[in-house]
Amino acid sequence: MDDRTDEDLVDLARRGGPEAFMELVRRHRERIFAMIYGLTRDRSDAEDLTQETFLGAYRALGRFRQRSSFYTWVYRIAVNVSLNFLKKRSREKDRAVFDENLAPADPAAGAVASPEGASAQRELEARLGEAVEALPPLFKAAFLMVVNQGLSHAEAARILGCTENTVSWRMHKARKLLRARLRPFLSEVEQ
């Protein structure tokens, strides 16, 4: 186990040591990958974006002032890279507009919703993935950071570059949208 701190490795990498930087990558790649996967829900995309995140971090290392930890700094880069990717993807895809006022998805529609096959629990899980995927990117980022990664509103606000109140508001809106979308399946689970 390498007992050098992240700060030591950052200093070494700045002096032109790719090996030191690769050690930083090994330390943080799983968590960065998990966060990106939470946002993209695509393994291949998450792998590419994790690569892009670390490469971007290496190129920008000269501008890293160490006001935060290396992990927080890379995490912020990963969120930005992922959000840019999601925006681009949403432009490319002919995505149905997600609106809480729209009629929720028909629980009987689609293969997963087969009344004979899938249980209500699995049905909910499948629909939850779709609903989270369809959230507006900034709502999704805040929601996944807080719920999946366990970040506080303050930490999420620092990473997203907004206020805590904005994060709180995005969480509320994200939950409201998810609930509107999943309501029929939730009631099935409750029954």
Next chain:
Amino acid sequence: MRCAAARKWISDDLDGRLSQRRTEALERHLHGCEACRSYRRDLAVIQARTRARPVPSLSPEDWSRFELDLEREIRRAPQVVQEEAPRIGQRMRWAWAGAALALLACAAVIFVTMRGQDGLDPAYLTYEASLEQIFRETRDDPGLADSFDQLILASIGDAVRGGQSDLPLDLLANPDFMEGWSGETGSRVQDENGPGAL
């Protein structure tokens, strides 16, 4: 409390950022509102299910490939150069200090220059300076001198008659004060107030 506000608080509560006072108010609302209780139940299920969603992990072989690709890209990337942190803050501090010093120097020059001019009377005259000013003004104006004498005599008379021997400023005992009097003035003070007046 309205349901819309309660639902925002339910969201905050799930993230552990609702104050004790608001938590109590929310609980009171939930006690009488089935719709909001159902909303909270639904959000709790969504939260639990979202957390439980699996995240695929990459195999050691996948990570090895990832590392090789990244390292190749890094070696191609331009050399990391540590940029000098901007020193604007430090430069600004010196600029402010210089400006303050220049301002002080200007104020000192103006003060010293103006002080010597007649147009600027000192704010406080010393006792001796005030007497000197009175002597100067009354020297060439006998009428003014006489009026001034009368005024002084009247005030001394008042002080003596009123028994104010413990005046904080003992004018009569101050030789500077009587120095400017003419002999006639002294005689008049003694005539009007008795020989012990001076």
